[in-house]
Amino acid sequence: MLEKKRILFALMDPPFESARVSLAMRLMDAAARQGHHLVVFAYEGAVFLPFALQKAHANSIHGHDEKQEQHPLSREWIVELQDETARQGGSLEWINCGLCIDERGASEAIPGIKRGSPADFVKWIELCDNVVVIPTQGV
Amino acid sequence: MSKKILHIVSTAYRASLEEQDDTILWLSQSMKNNGAEIDILLRGTAVNYGIINQDASGLRIGKWQQKNPPNFVRDLKKILEKGSKIFFIAEDAAHLGLEQQSFLSGLQDLSEKNLPKLFSSYDFVWNW
Numbered sequence: 001m002l003e004k005k006r007i008l009f010a011l012m013d014p015p016f017e018s019a020r021v022s023l024a025m026r027l028m029d030a031a032a033r034q035g036h037h038l039v040v041f042a043y044e045g046a047v048f049l050p051f052a053l054q055k056a057h058a059n060s061i062h063g064h065d066e067k068q069e070q071h072p073l074s075r076e077w078i079v080e081l082q083d084e085t086a087r088q089g090g091s092l093e094w095i096n097c098g099l100c101i102d103e104r105g106a107s108e109a110i111p112g113i114k115r116g117s118p119a120d121f122v123k124w125i126e127l128c129d130n131v132v133v134i135p136t137q138g139v
Numbered sequence: 140m141s142k143k144i145l146h147i148v149s150t151a152y153r154a155s156l157e158e159q160d161d162t163i164l165w166l167s168q169s170m171k172n173n174g175a176e177i178d179i180l181l182r183g184t185a186v187n188y189g190i191i192n193q194d195a196s197g198l199r200i201g202k203w204q205q206k207n208p209p210n211f212v213r214d215l216k217k218i219l220e221k222g223s224k225i226f227f228i229a230e231d232a233a234h235l236g237l238e239q240q241s242f243l244s245g246l247q248d249l250s251e252k253n254l255p256k257l258f259s260s261y262d263f264v265w266n267w
Binding site: 015016017018019021022025026029032059060061062064068069070071072074076077079080081083084 | 154155160165
């Protein structure tokens with residue numbers, strides 16, 4: 001039987017700006033499906049990933065109304081991760097950097113998101129089996 | 140007569156799974172629909188947008204499954220149908236090992252050495 005691990009992810013990218021968000025979500029989804037315990041430290045623009053006011057929209061270029069377009073929203077992906085980890089006996093602890101929230105006005109997050117600081121990141125580094133940093137690059 | 144604009148797309152697959160398209164190809168279509176005269180130059184890894192037989196489907200997070208994955212060939216075809224030209228840099232395609240016959244019909248390959256001449260035919264050249 002697969003040993004359950006505790007994996008810490010560090011994210012910096014905001015939604016809708018790079019492929020790194022979908023990459024991180026896919027990695028976390030794969031870990032969630034195996035019942036691992038996930039911890040996320042969301043830093044800088046990544047605090048907008050669970051932003052509660054994200055809205056889907058229609059896409060006239062695609063010829064789709066809002067329902068047809070089914071526009072992805074990172075806040076919904078995070079709910080999916082919360083649910084998937086729960087189904088598989090794992091867990092998701094998501095910590096948004098507090099200063100990053102304040103400077104962006106990103107305080108309205110979906111339920112289950114915690115406010116923290118780099119001190120929490122340091123704490124979880126010690127408590128987790130491994131750390132995955134999704135690097136932010138200029139391209 | 141509206142001013143001529145060349146959009147240079149340099150960064151491929153930038154949040155395309157989240158946006159379900161390329162943001163500049165989308166913007167180009169929206170601007171075209173609003174009367175702008177726009178052509179597109181694909182450079183760097185963005186030349187890959189012109190490759191037929193791409194399939195970006197399959198993304199799933201938990202029980203969520205993507206129903207409308209990005210489809211760049213569809214989008215490029217629409218842009219061509221609206222009368223815009225789409226160029227790609229031949230050297231970049233060669234660097235990536237992409238062969239001419241792999242590209243969507245209607246795209247025009249262009250050598251880097253011909254870029255100054257191309258640029259001179261536009262009022263604005265914007266590198267996104």
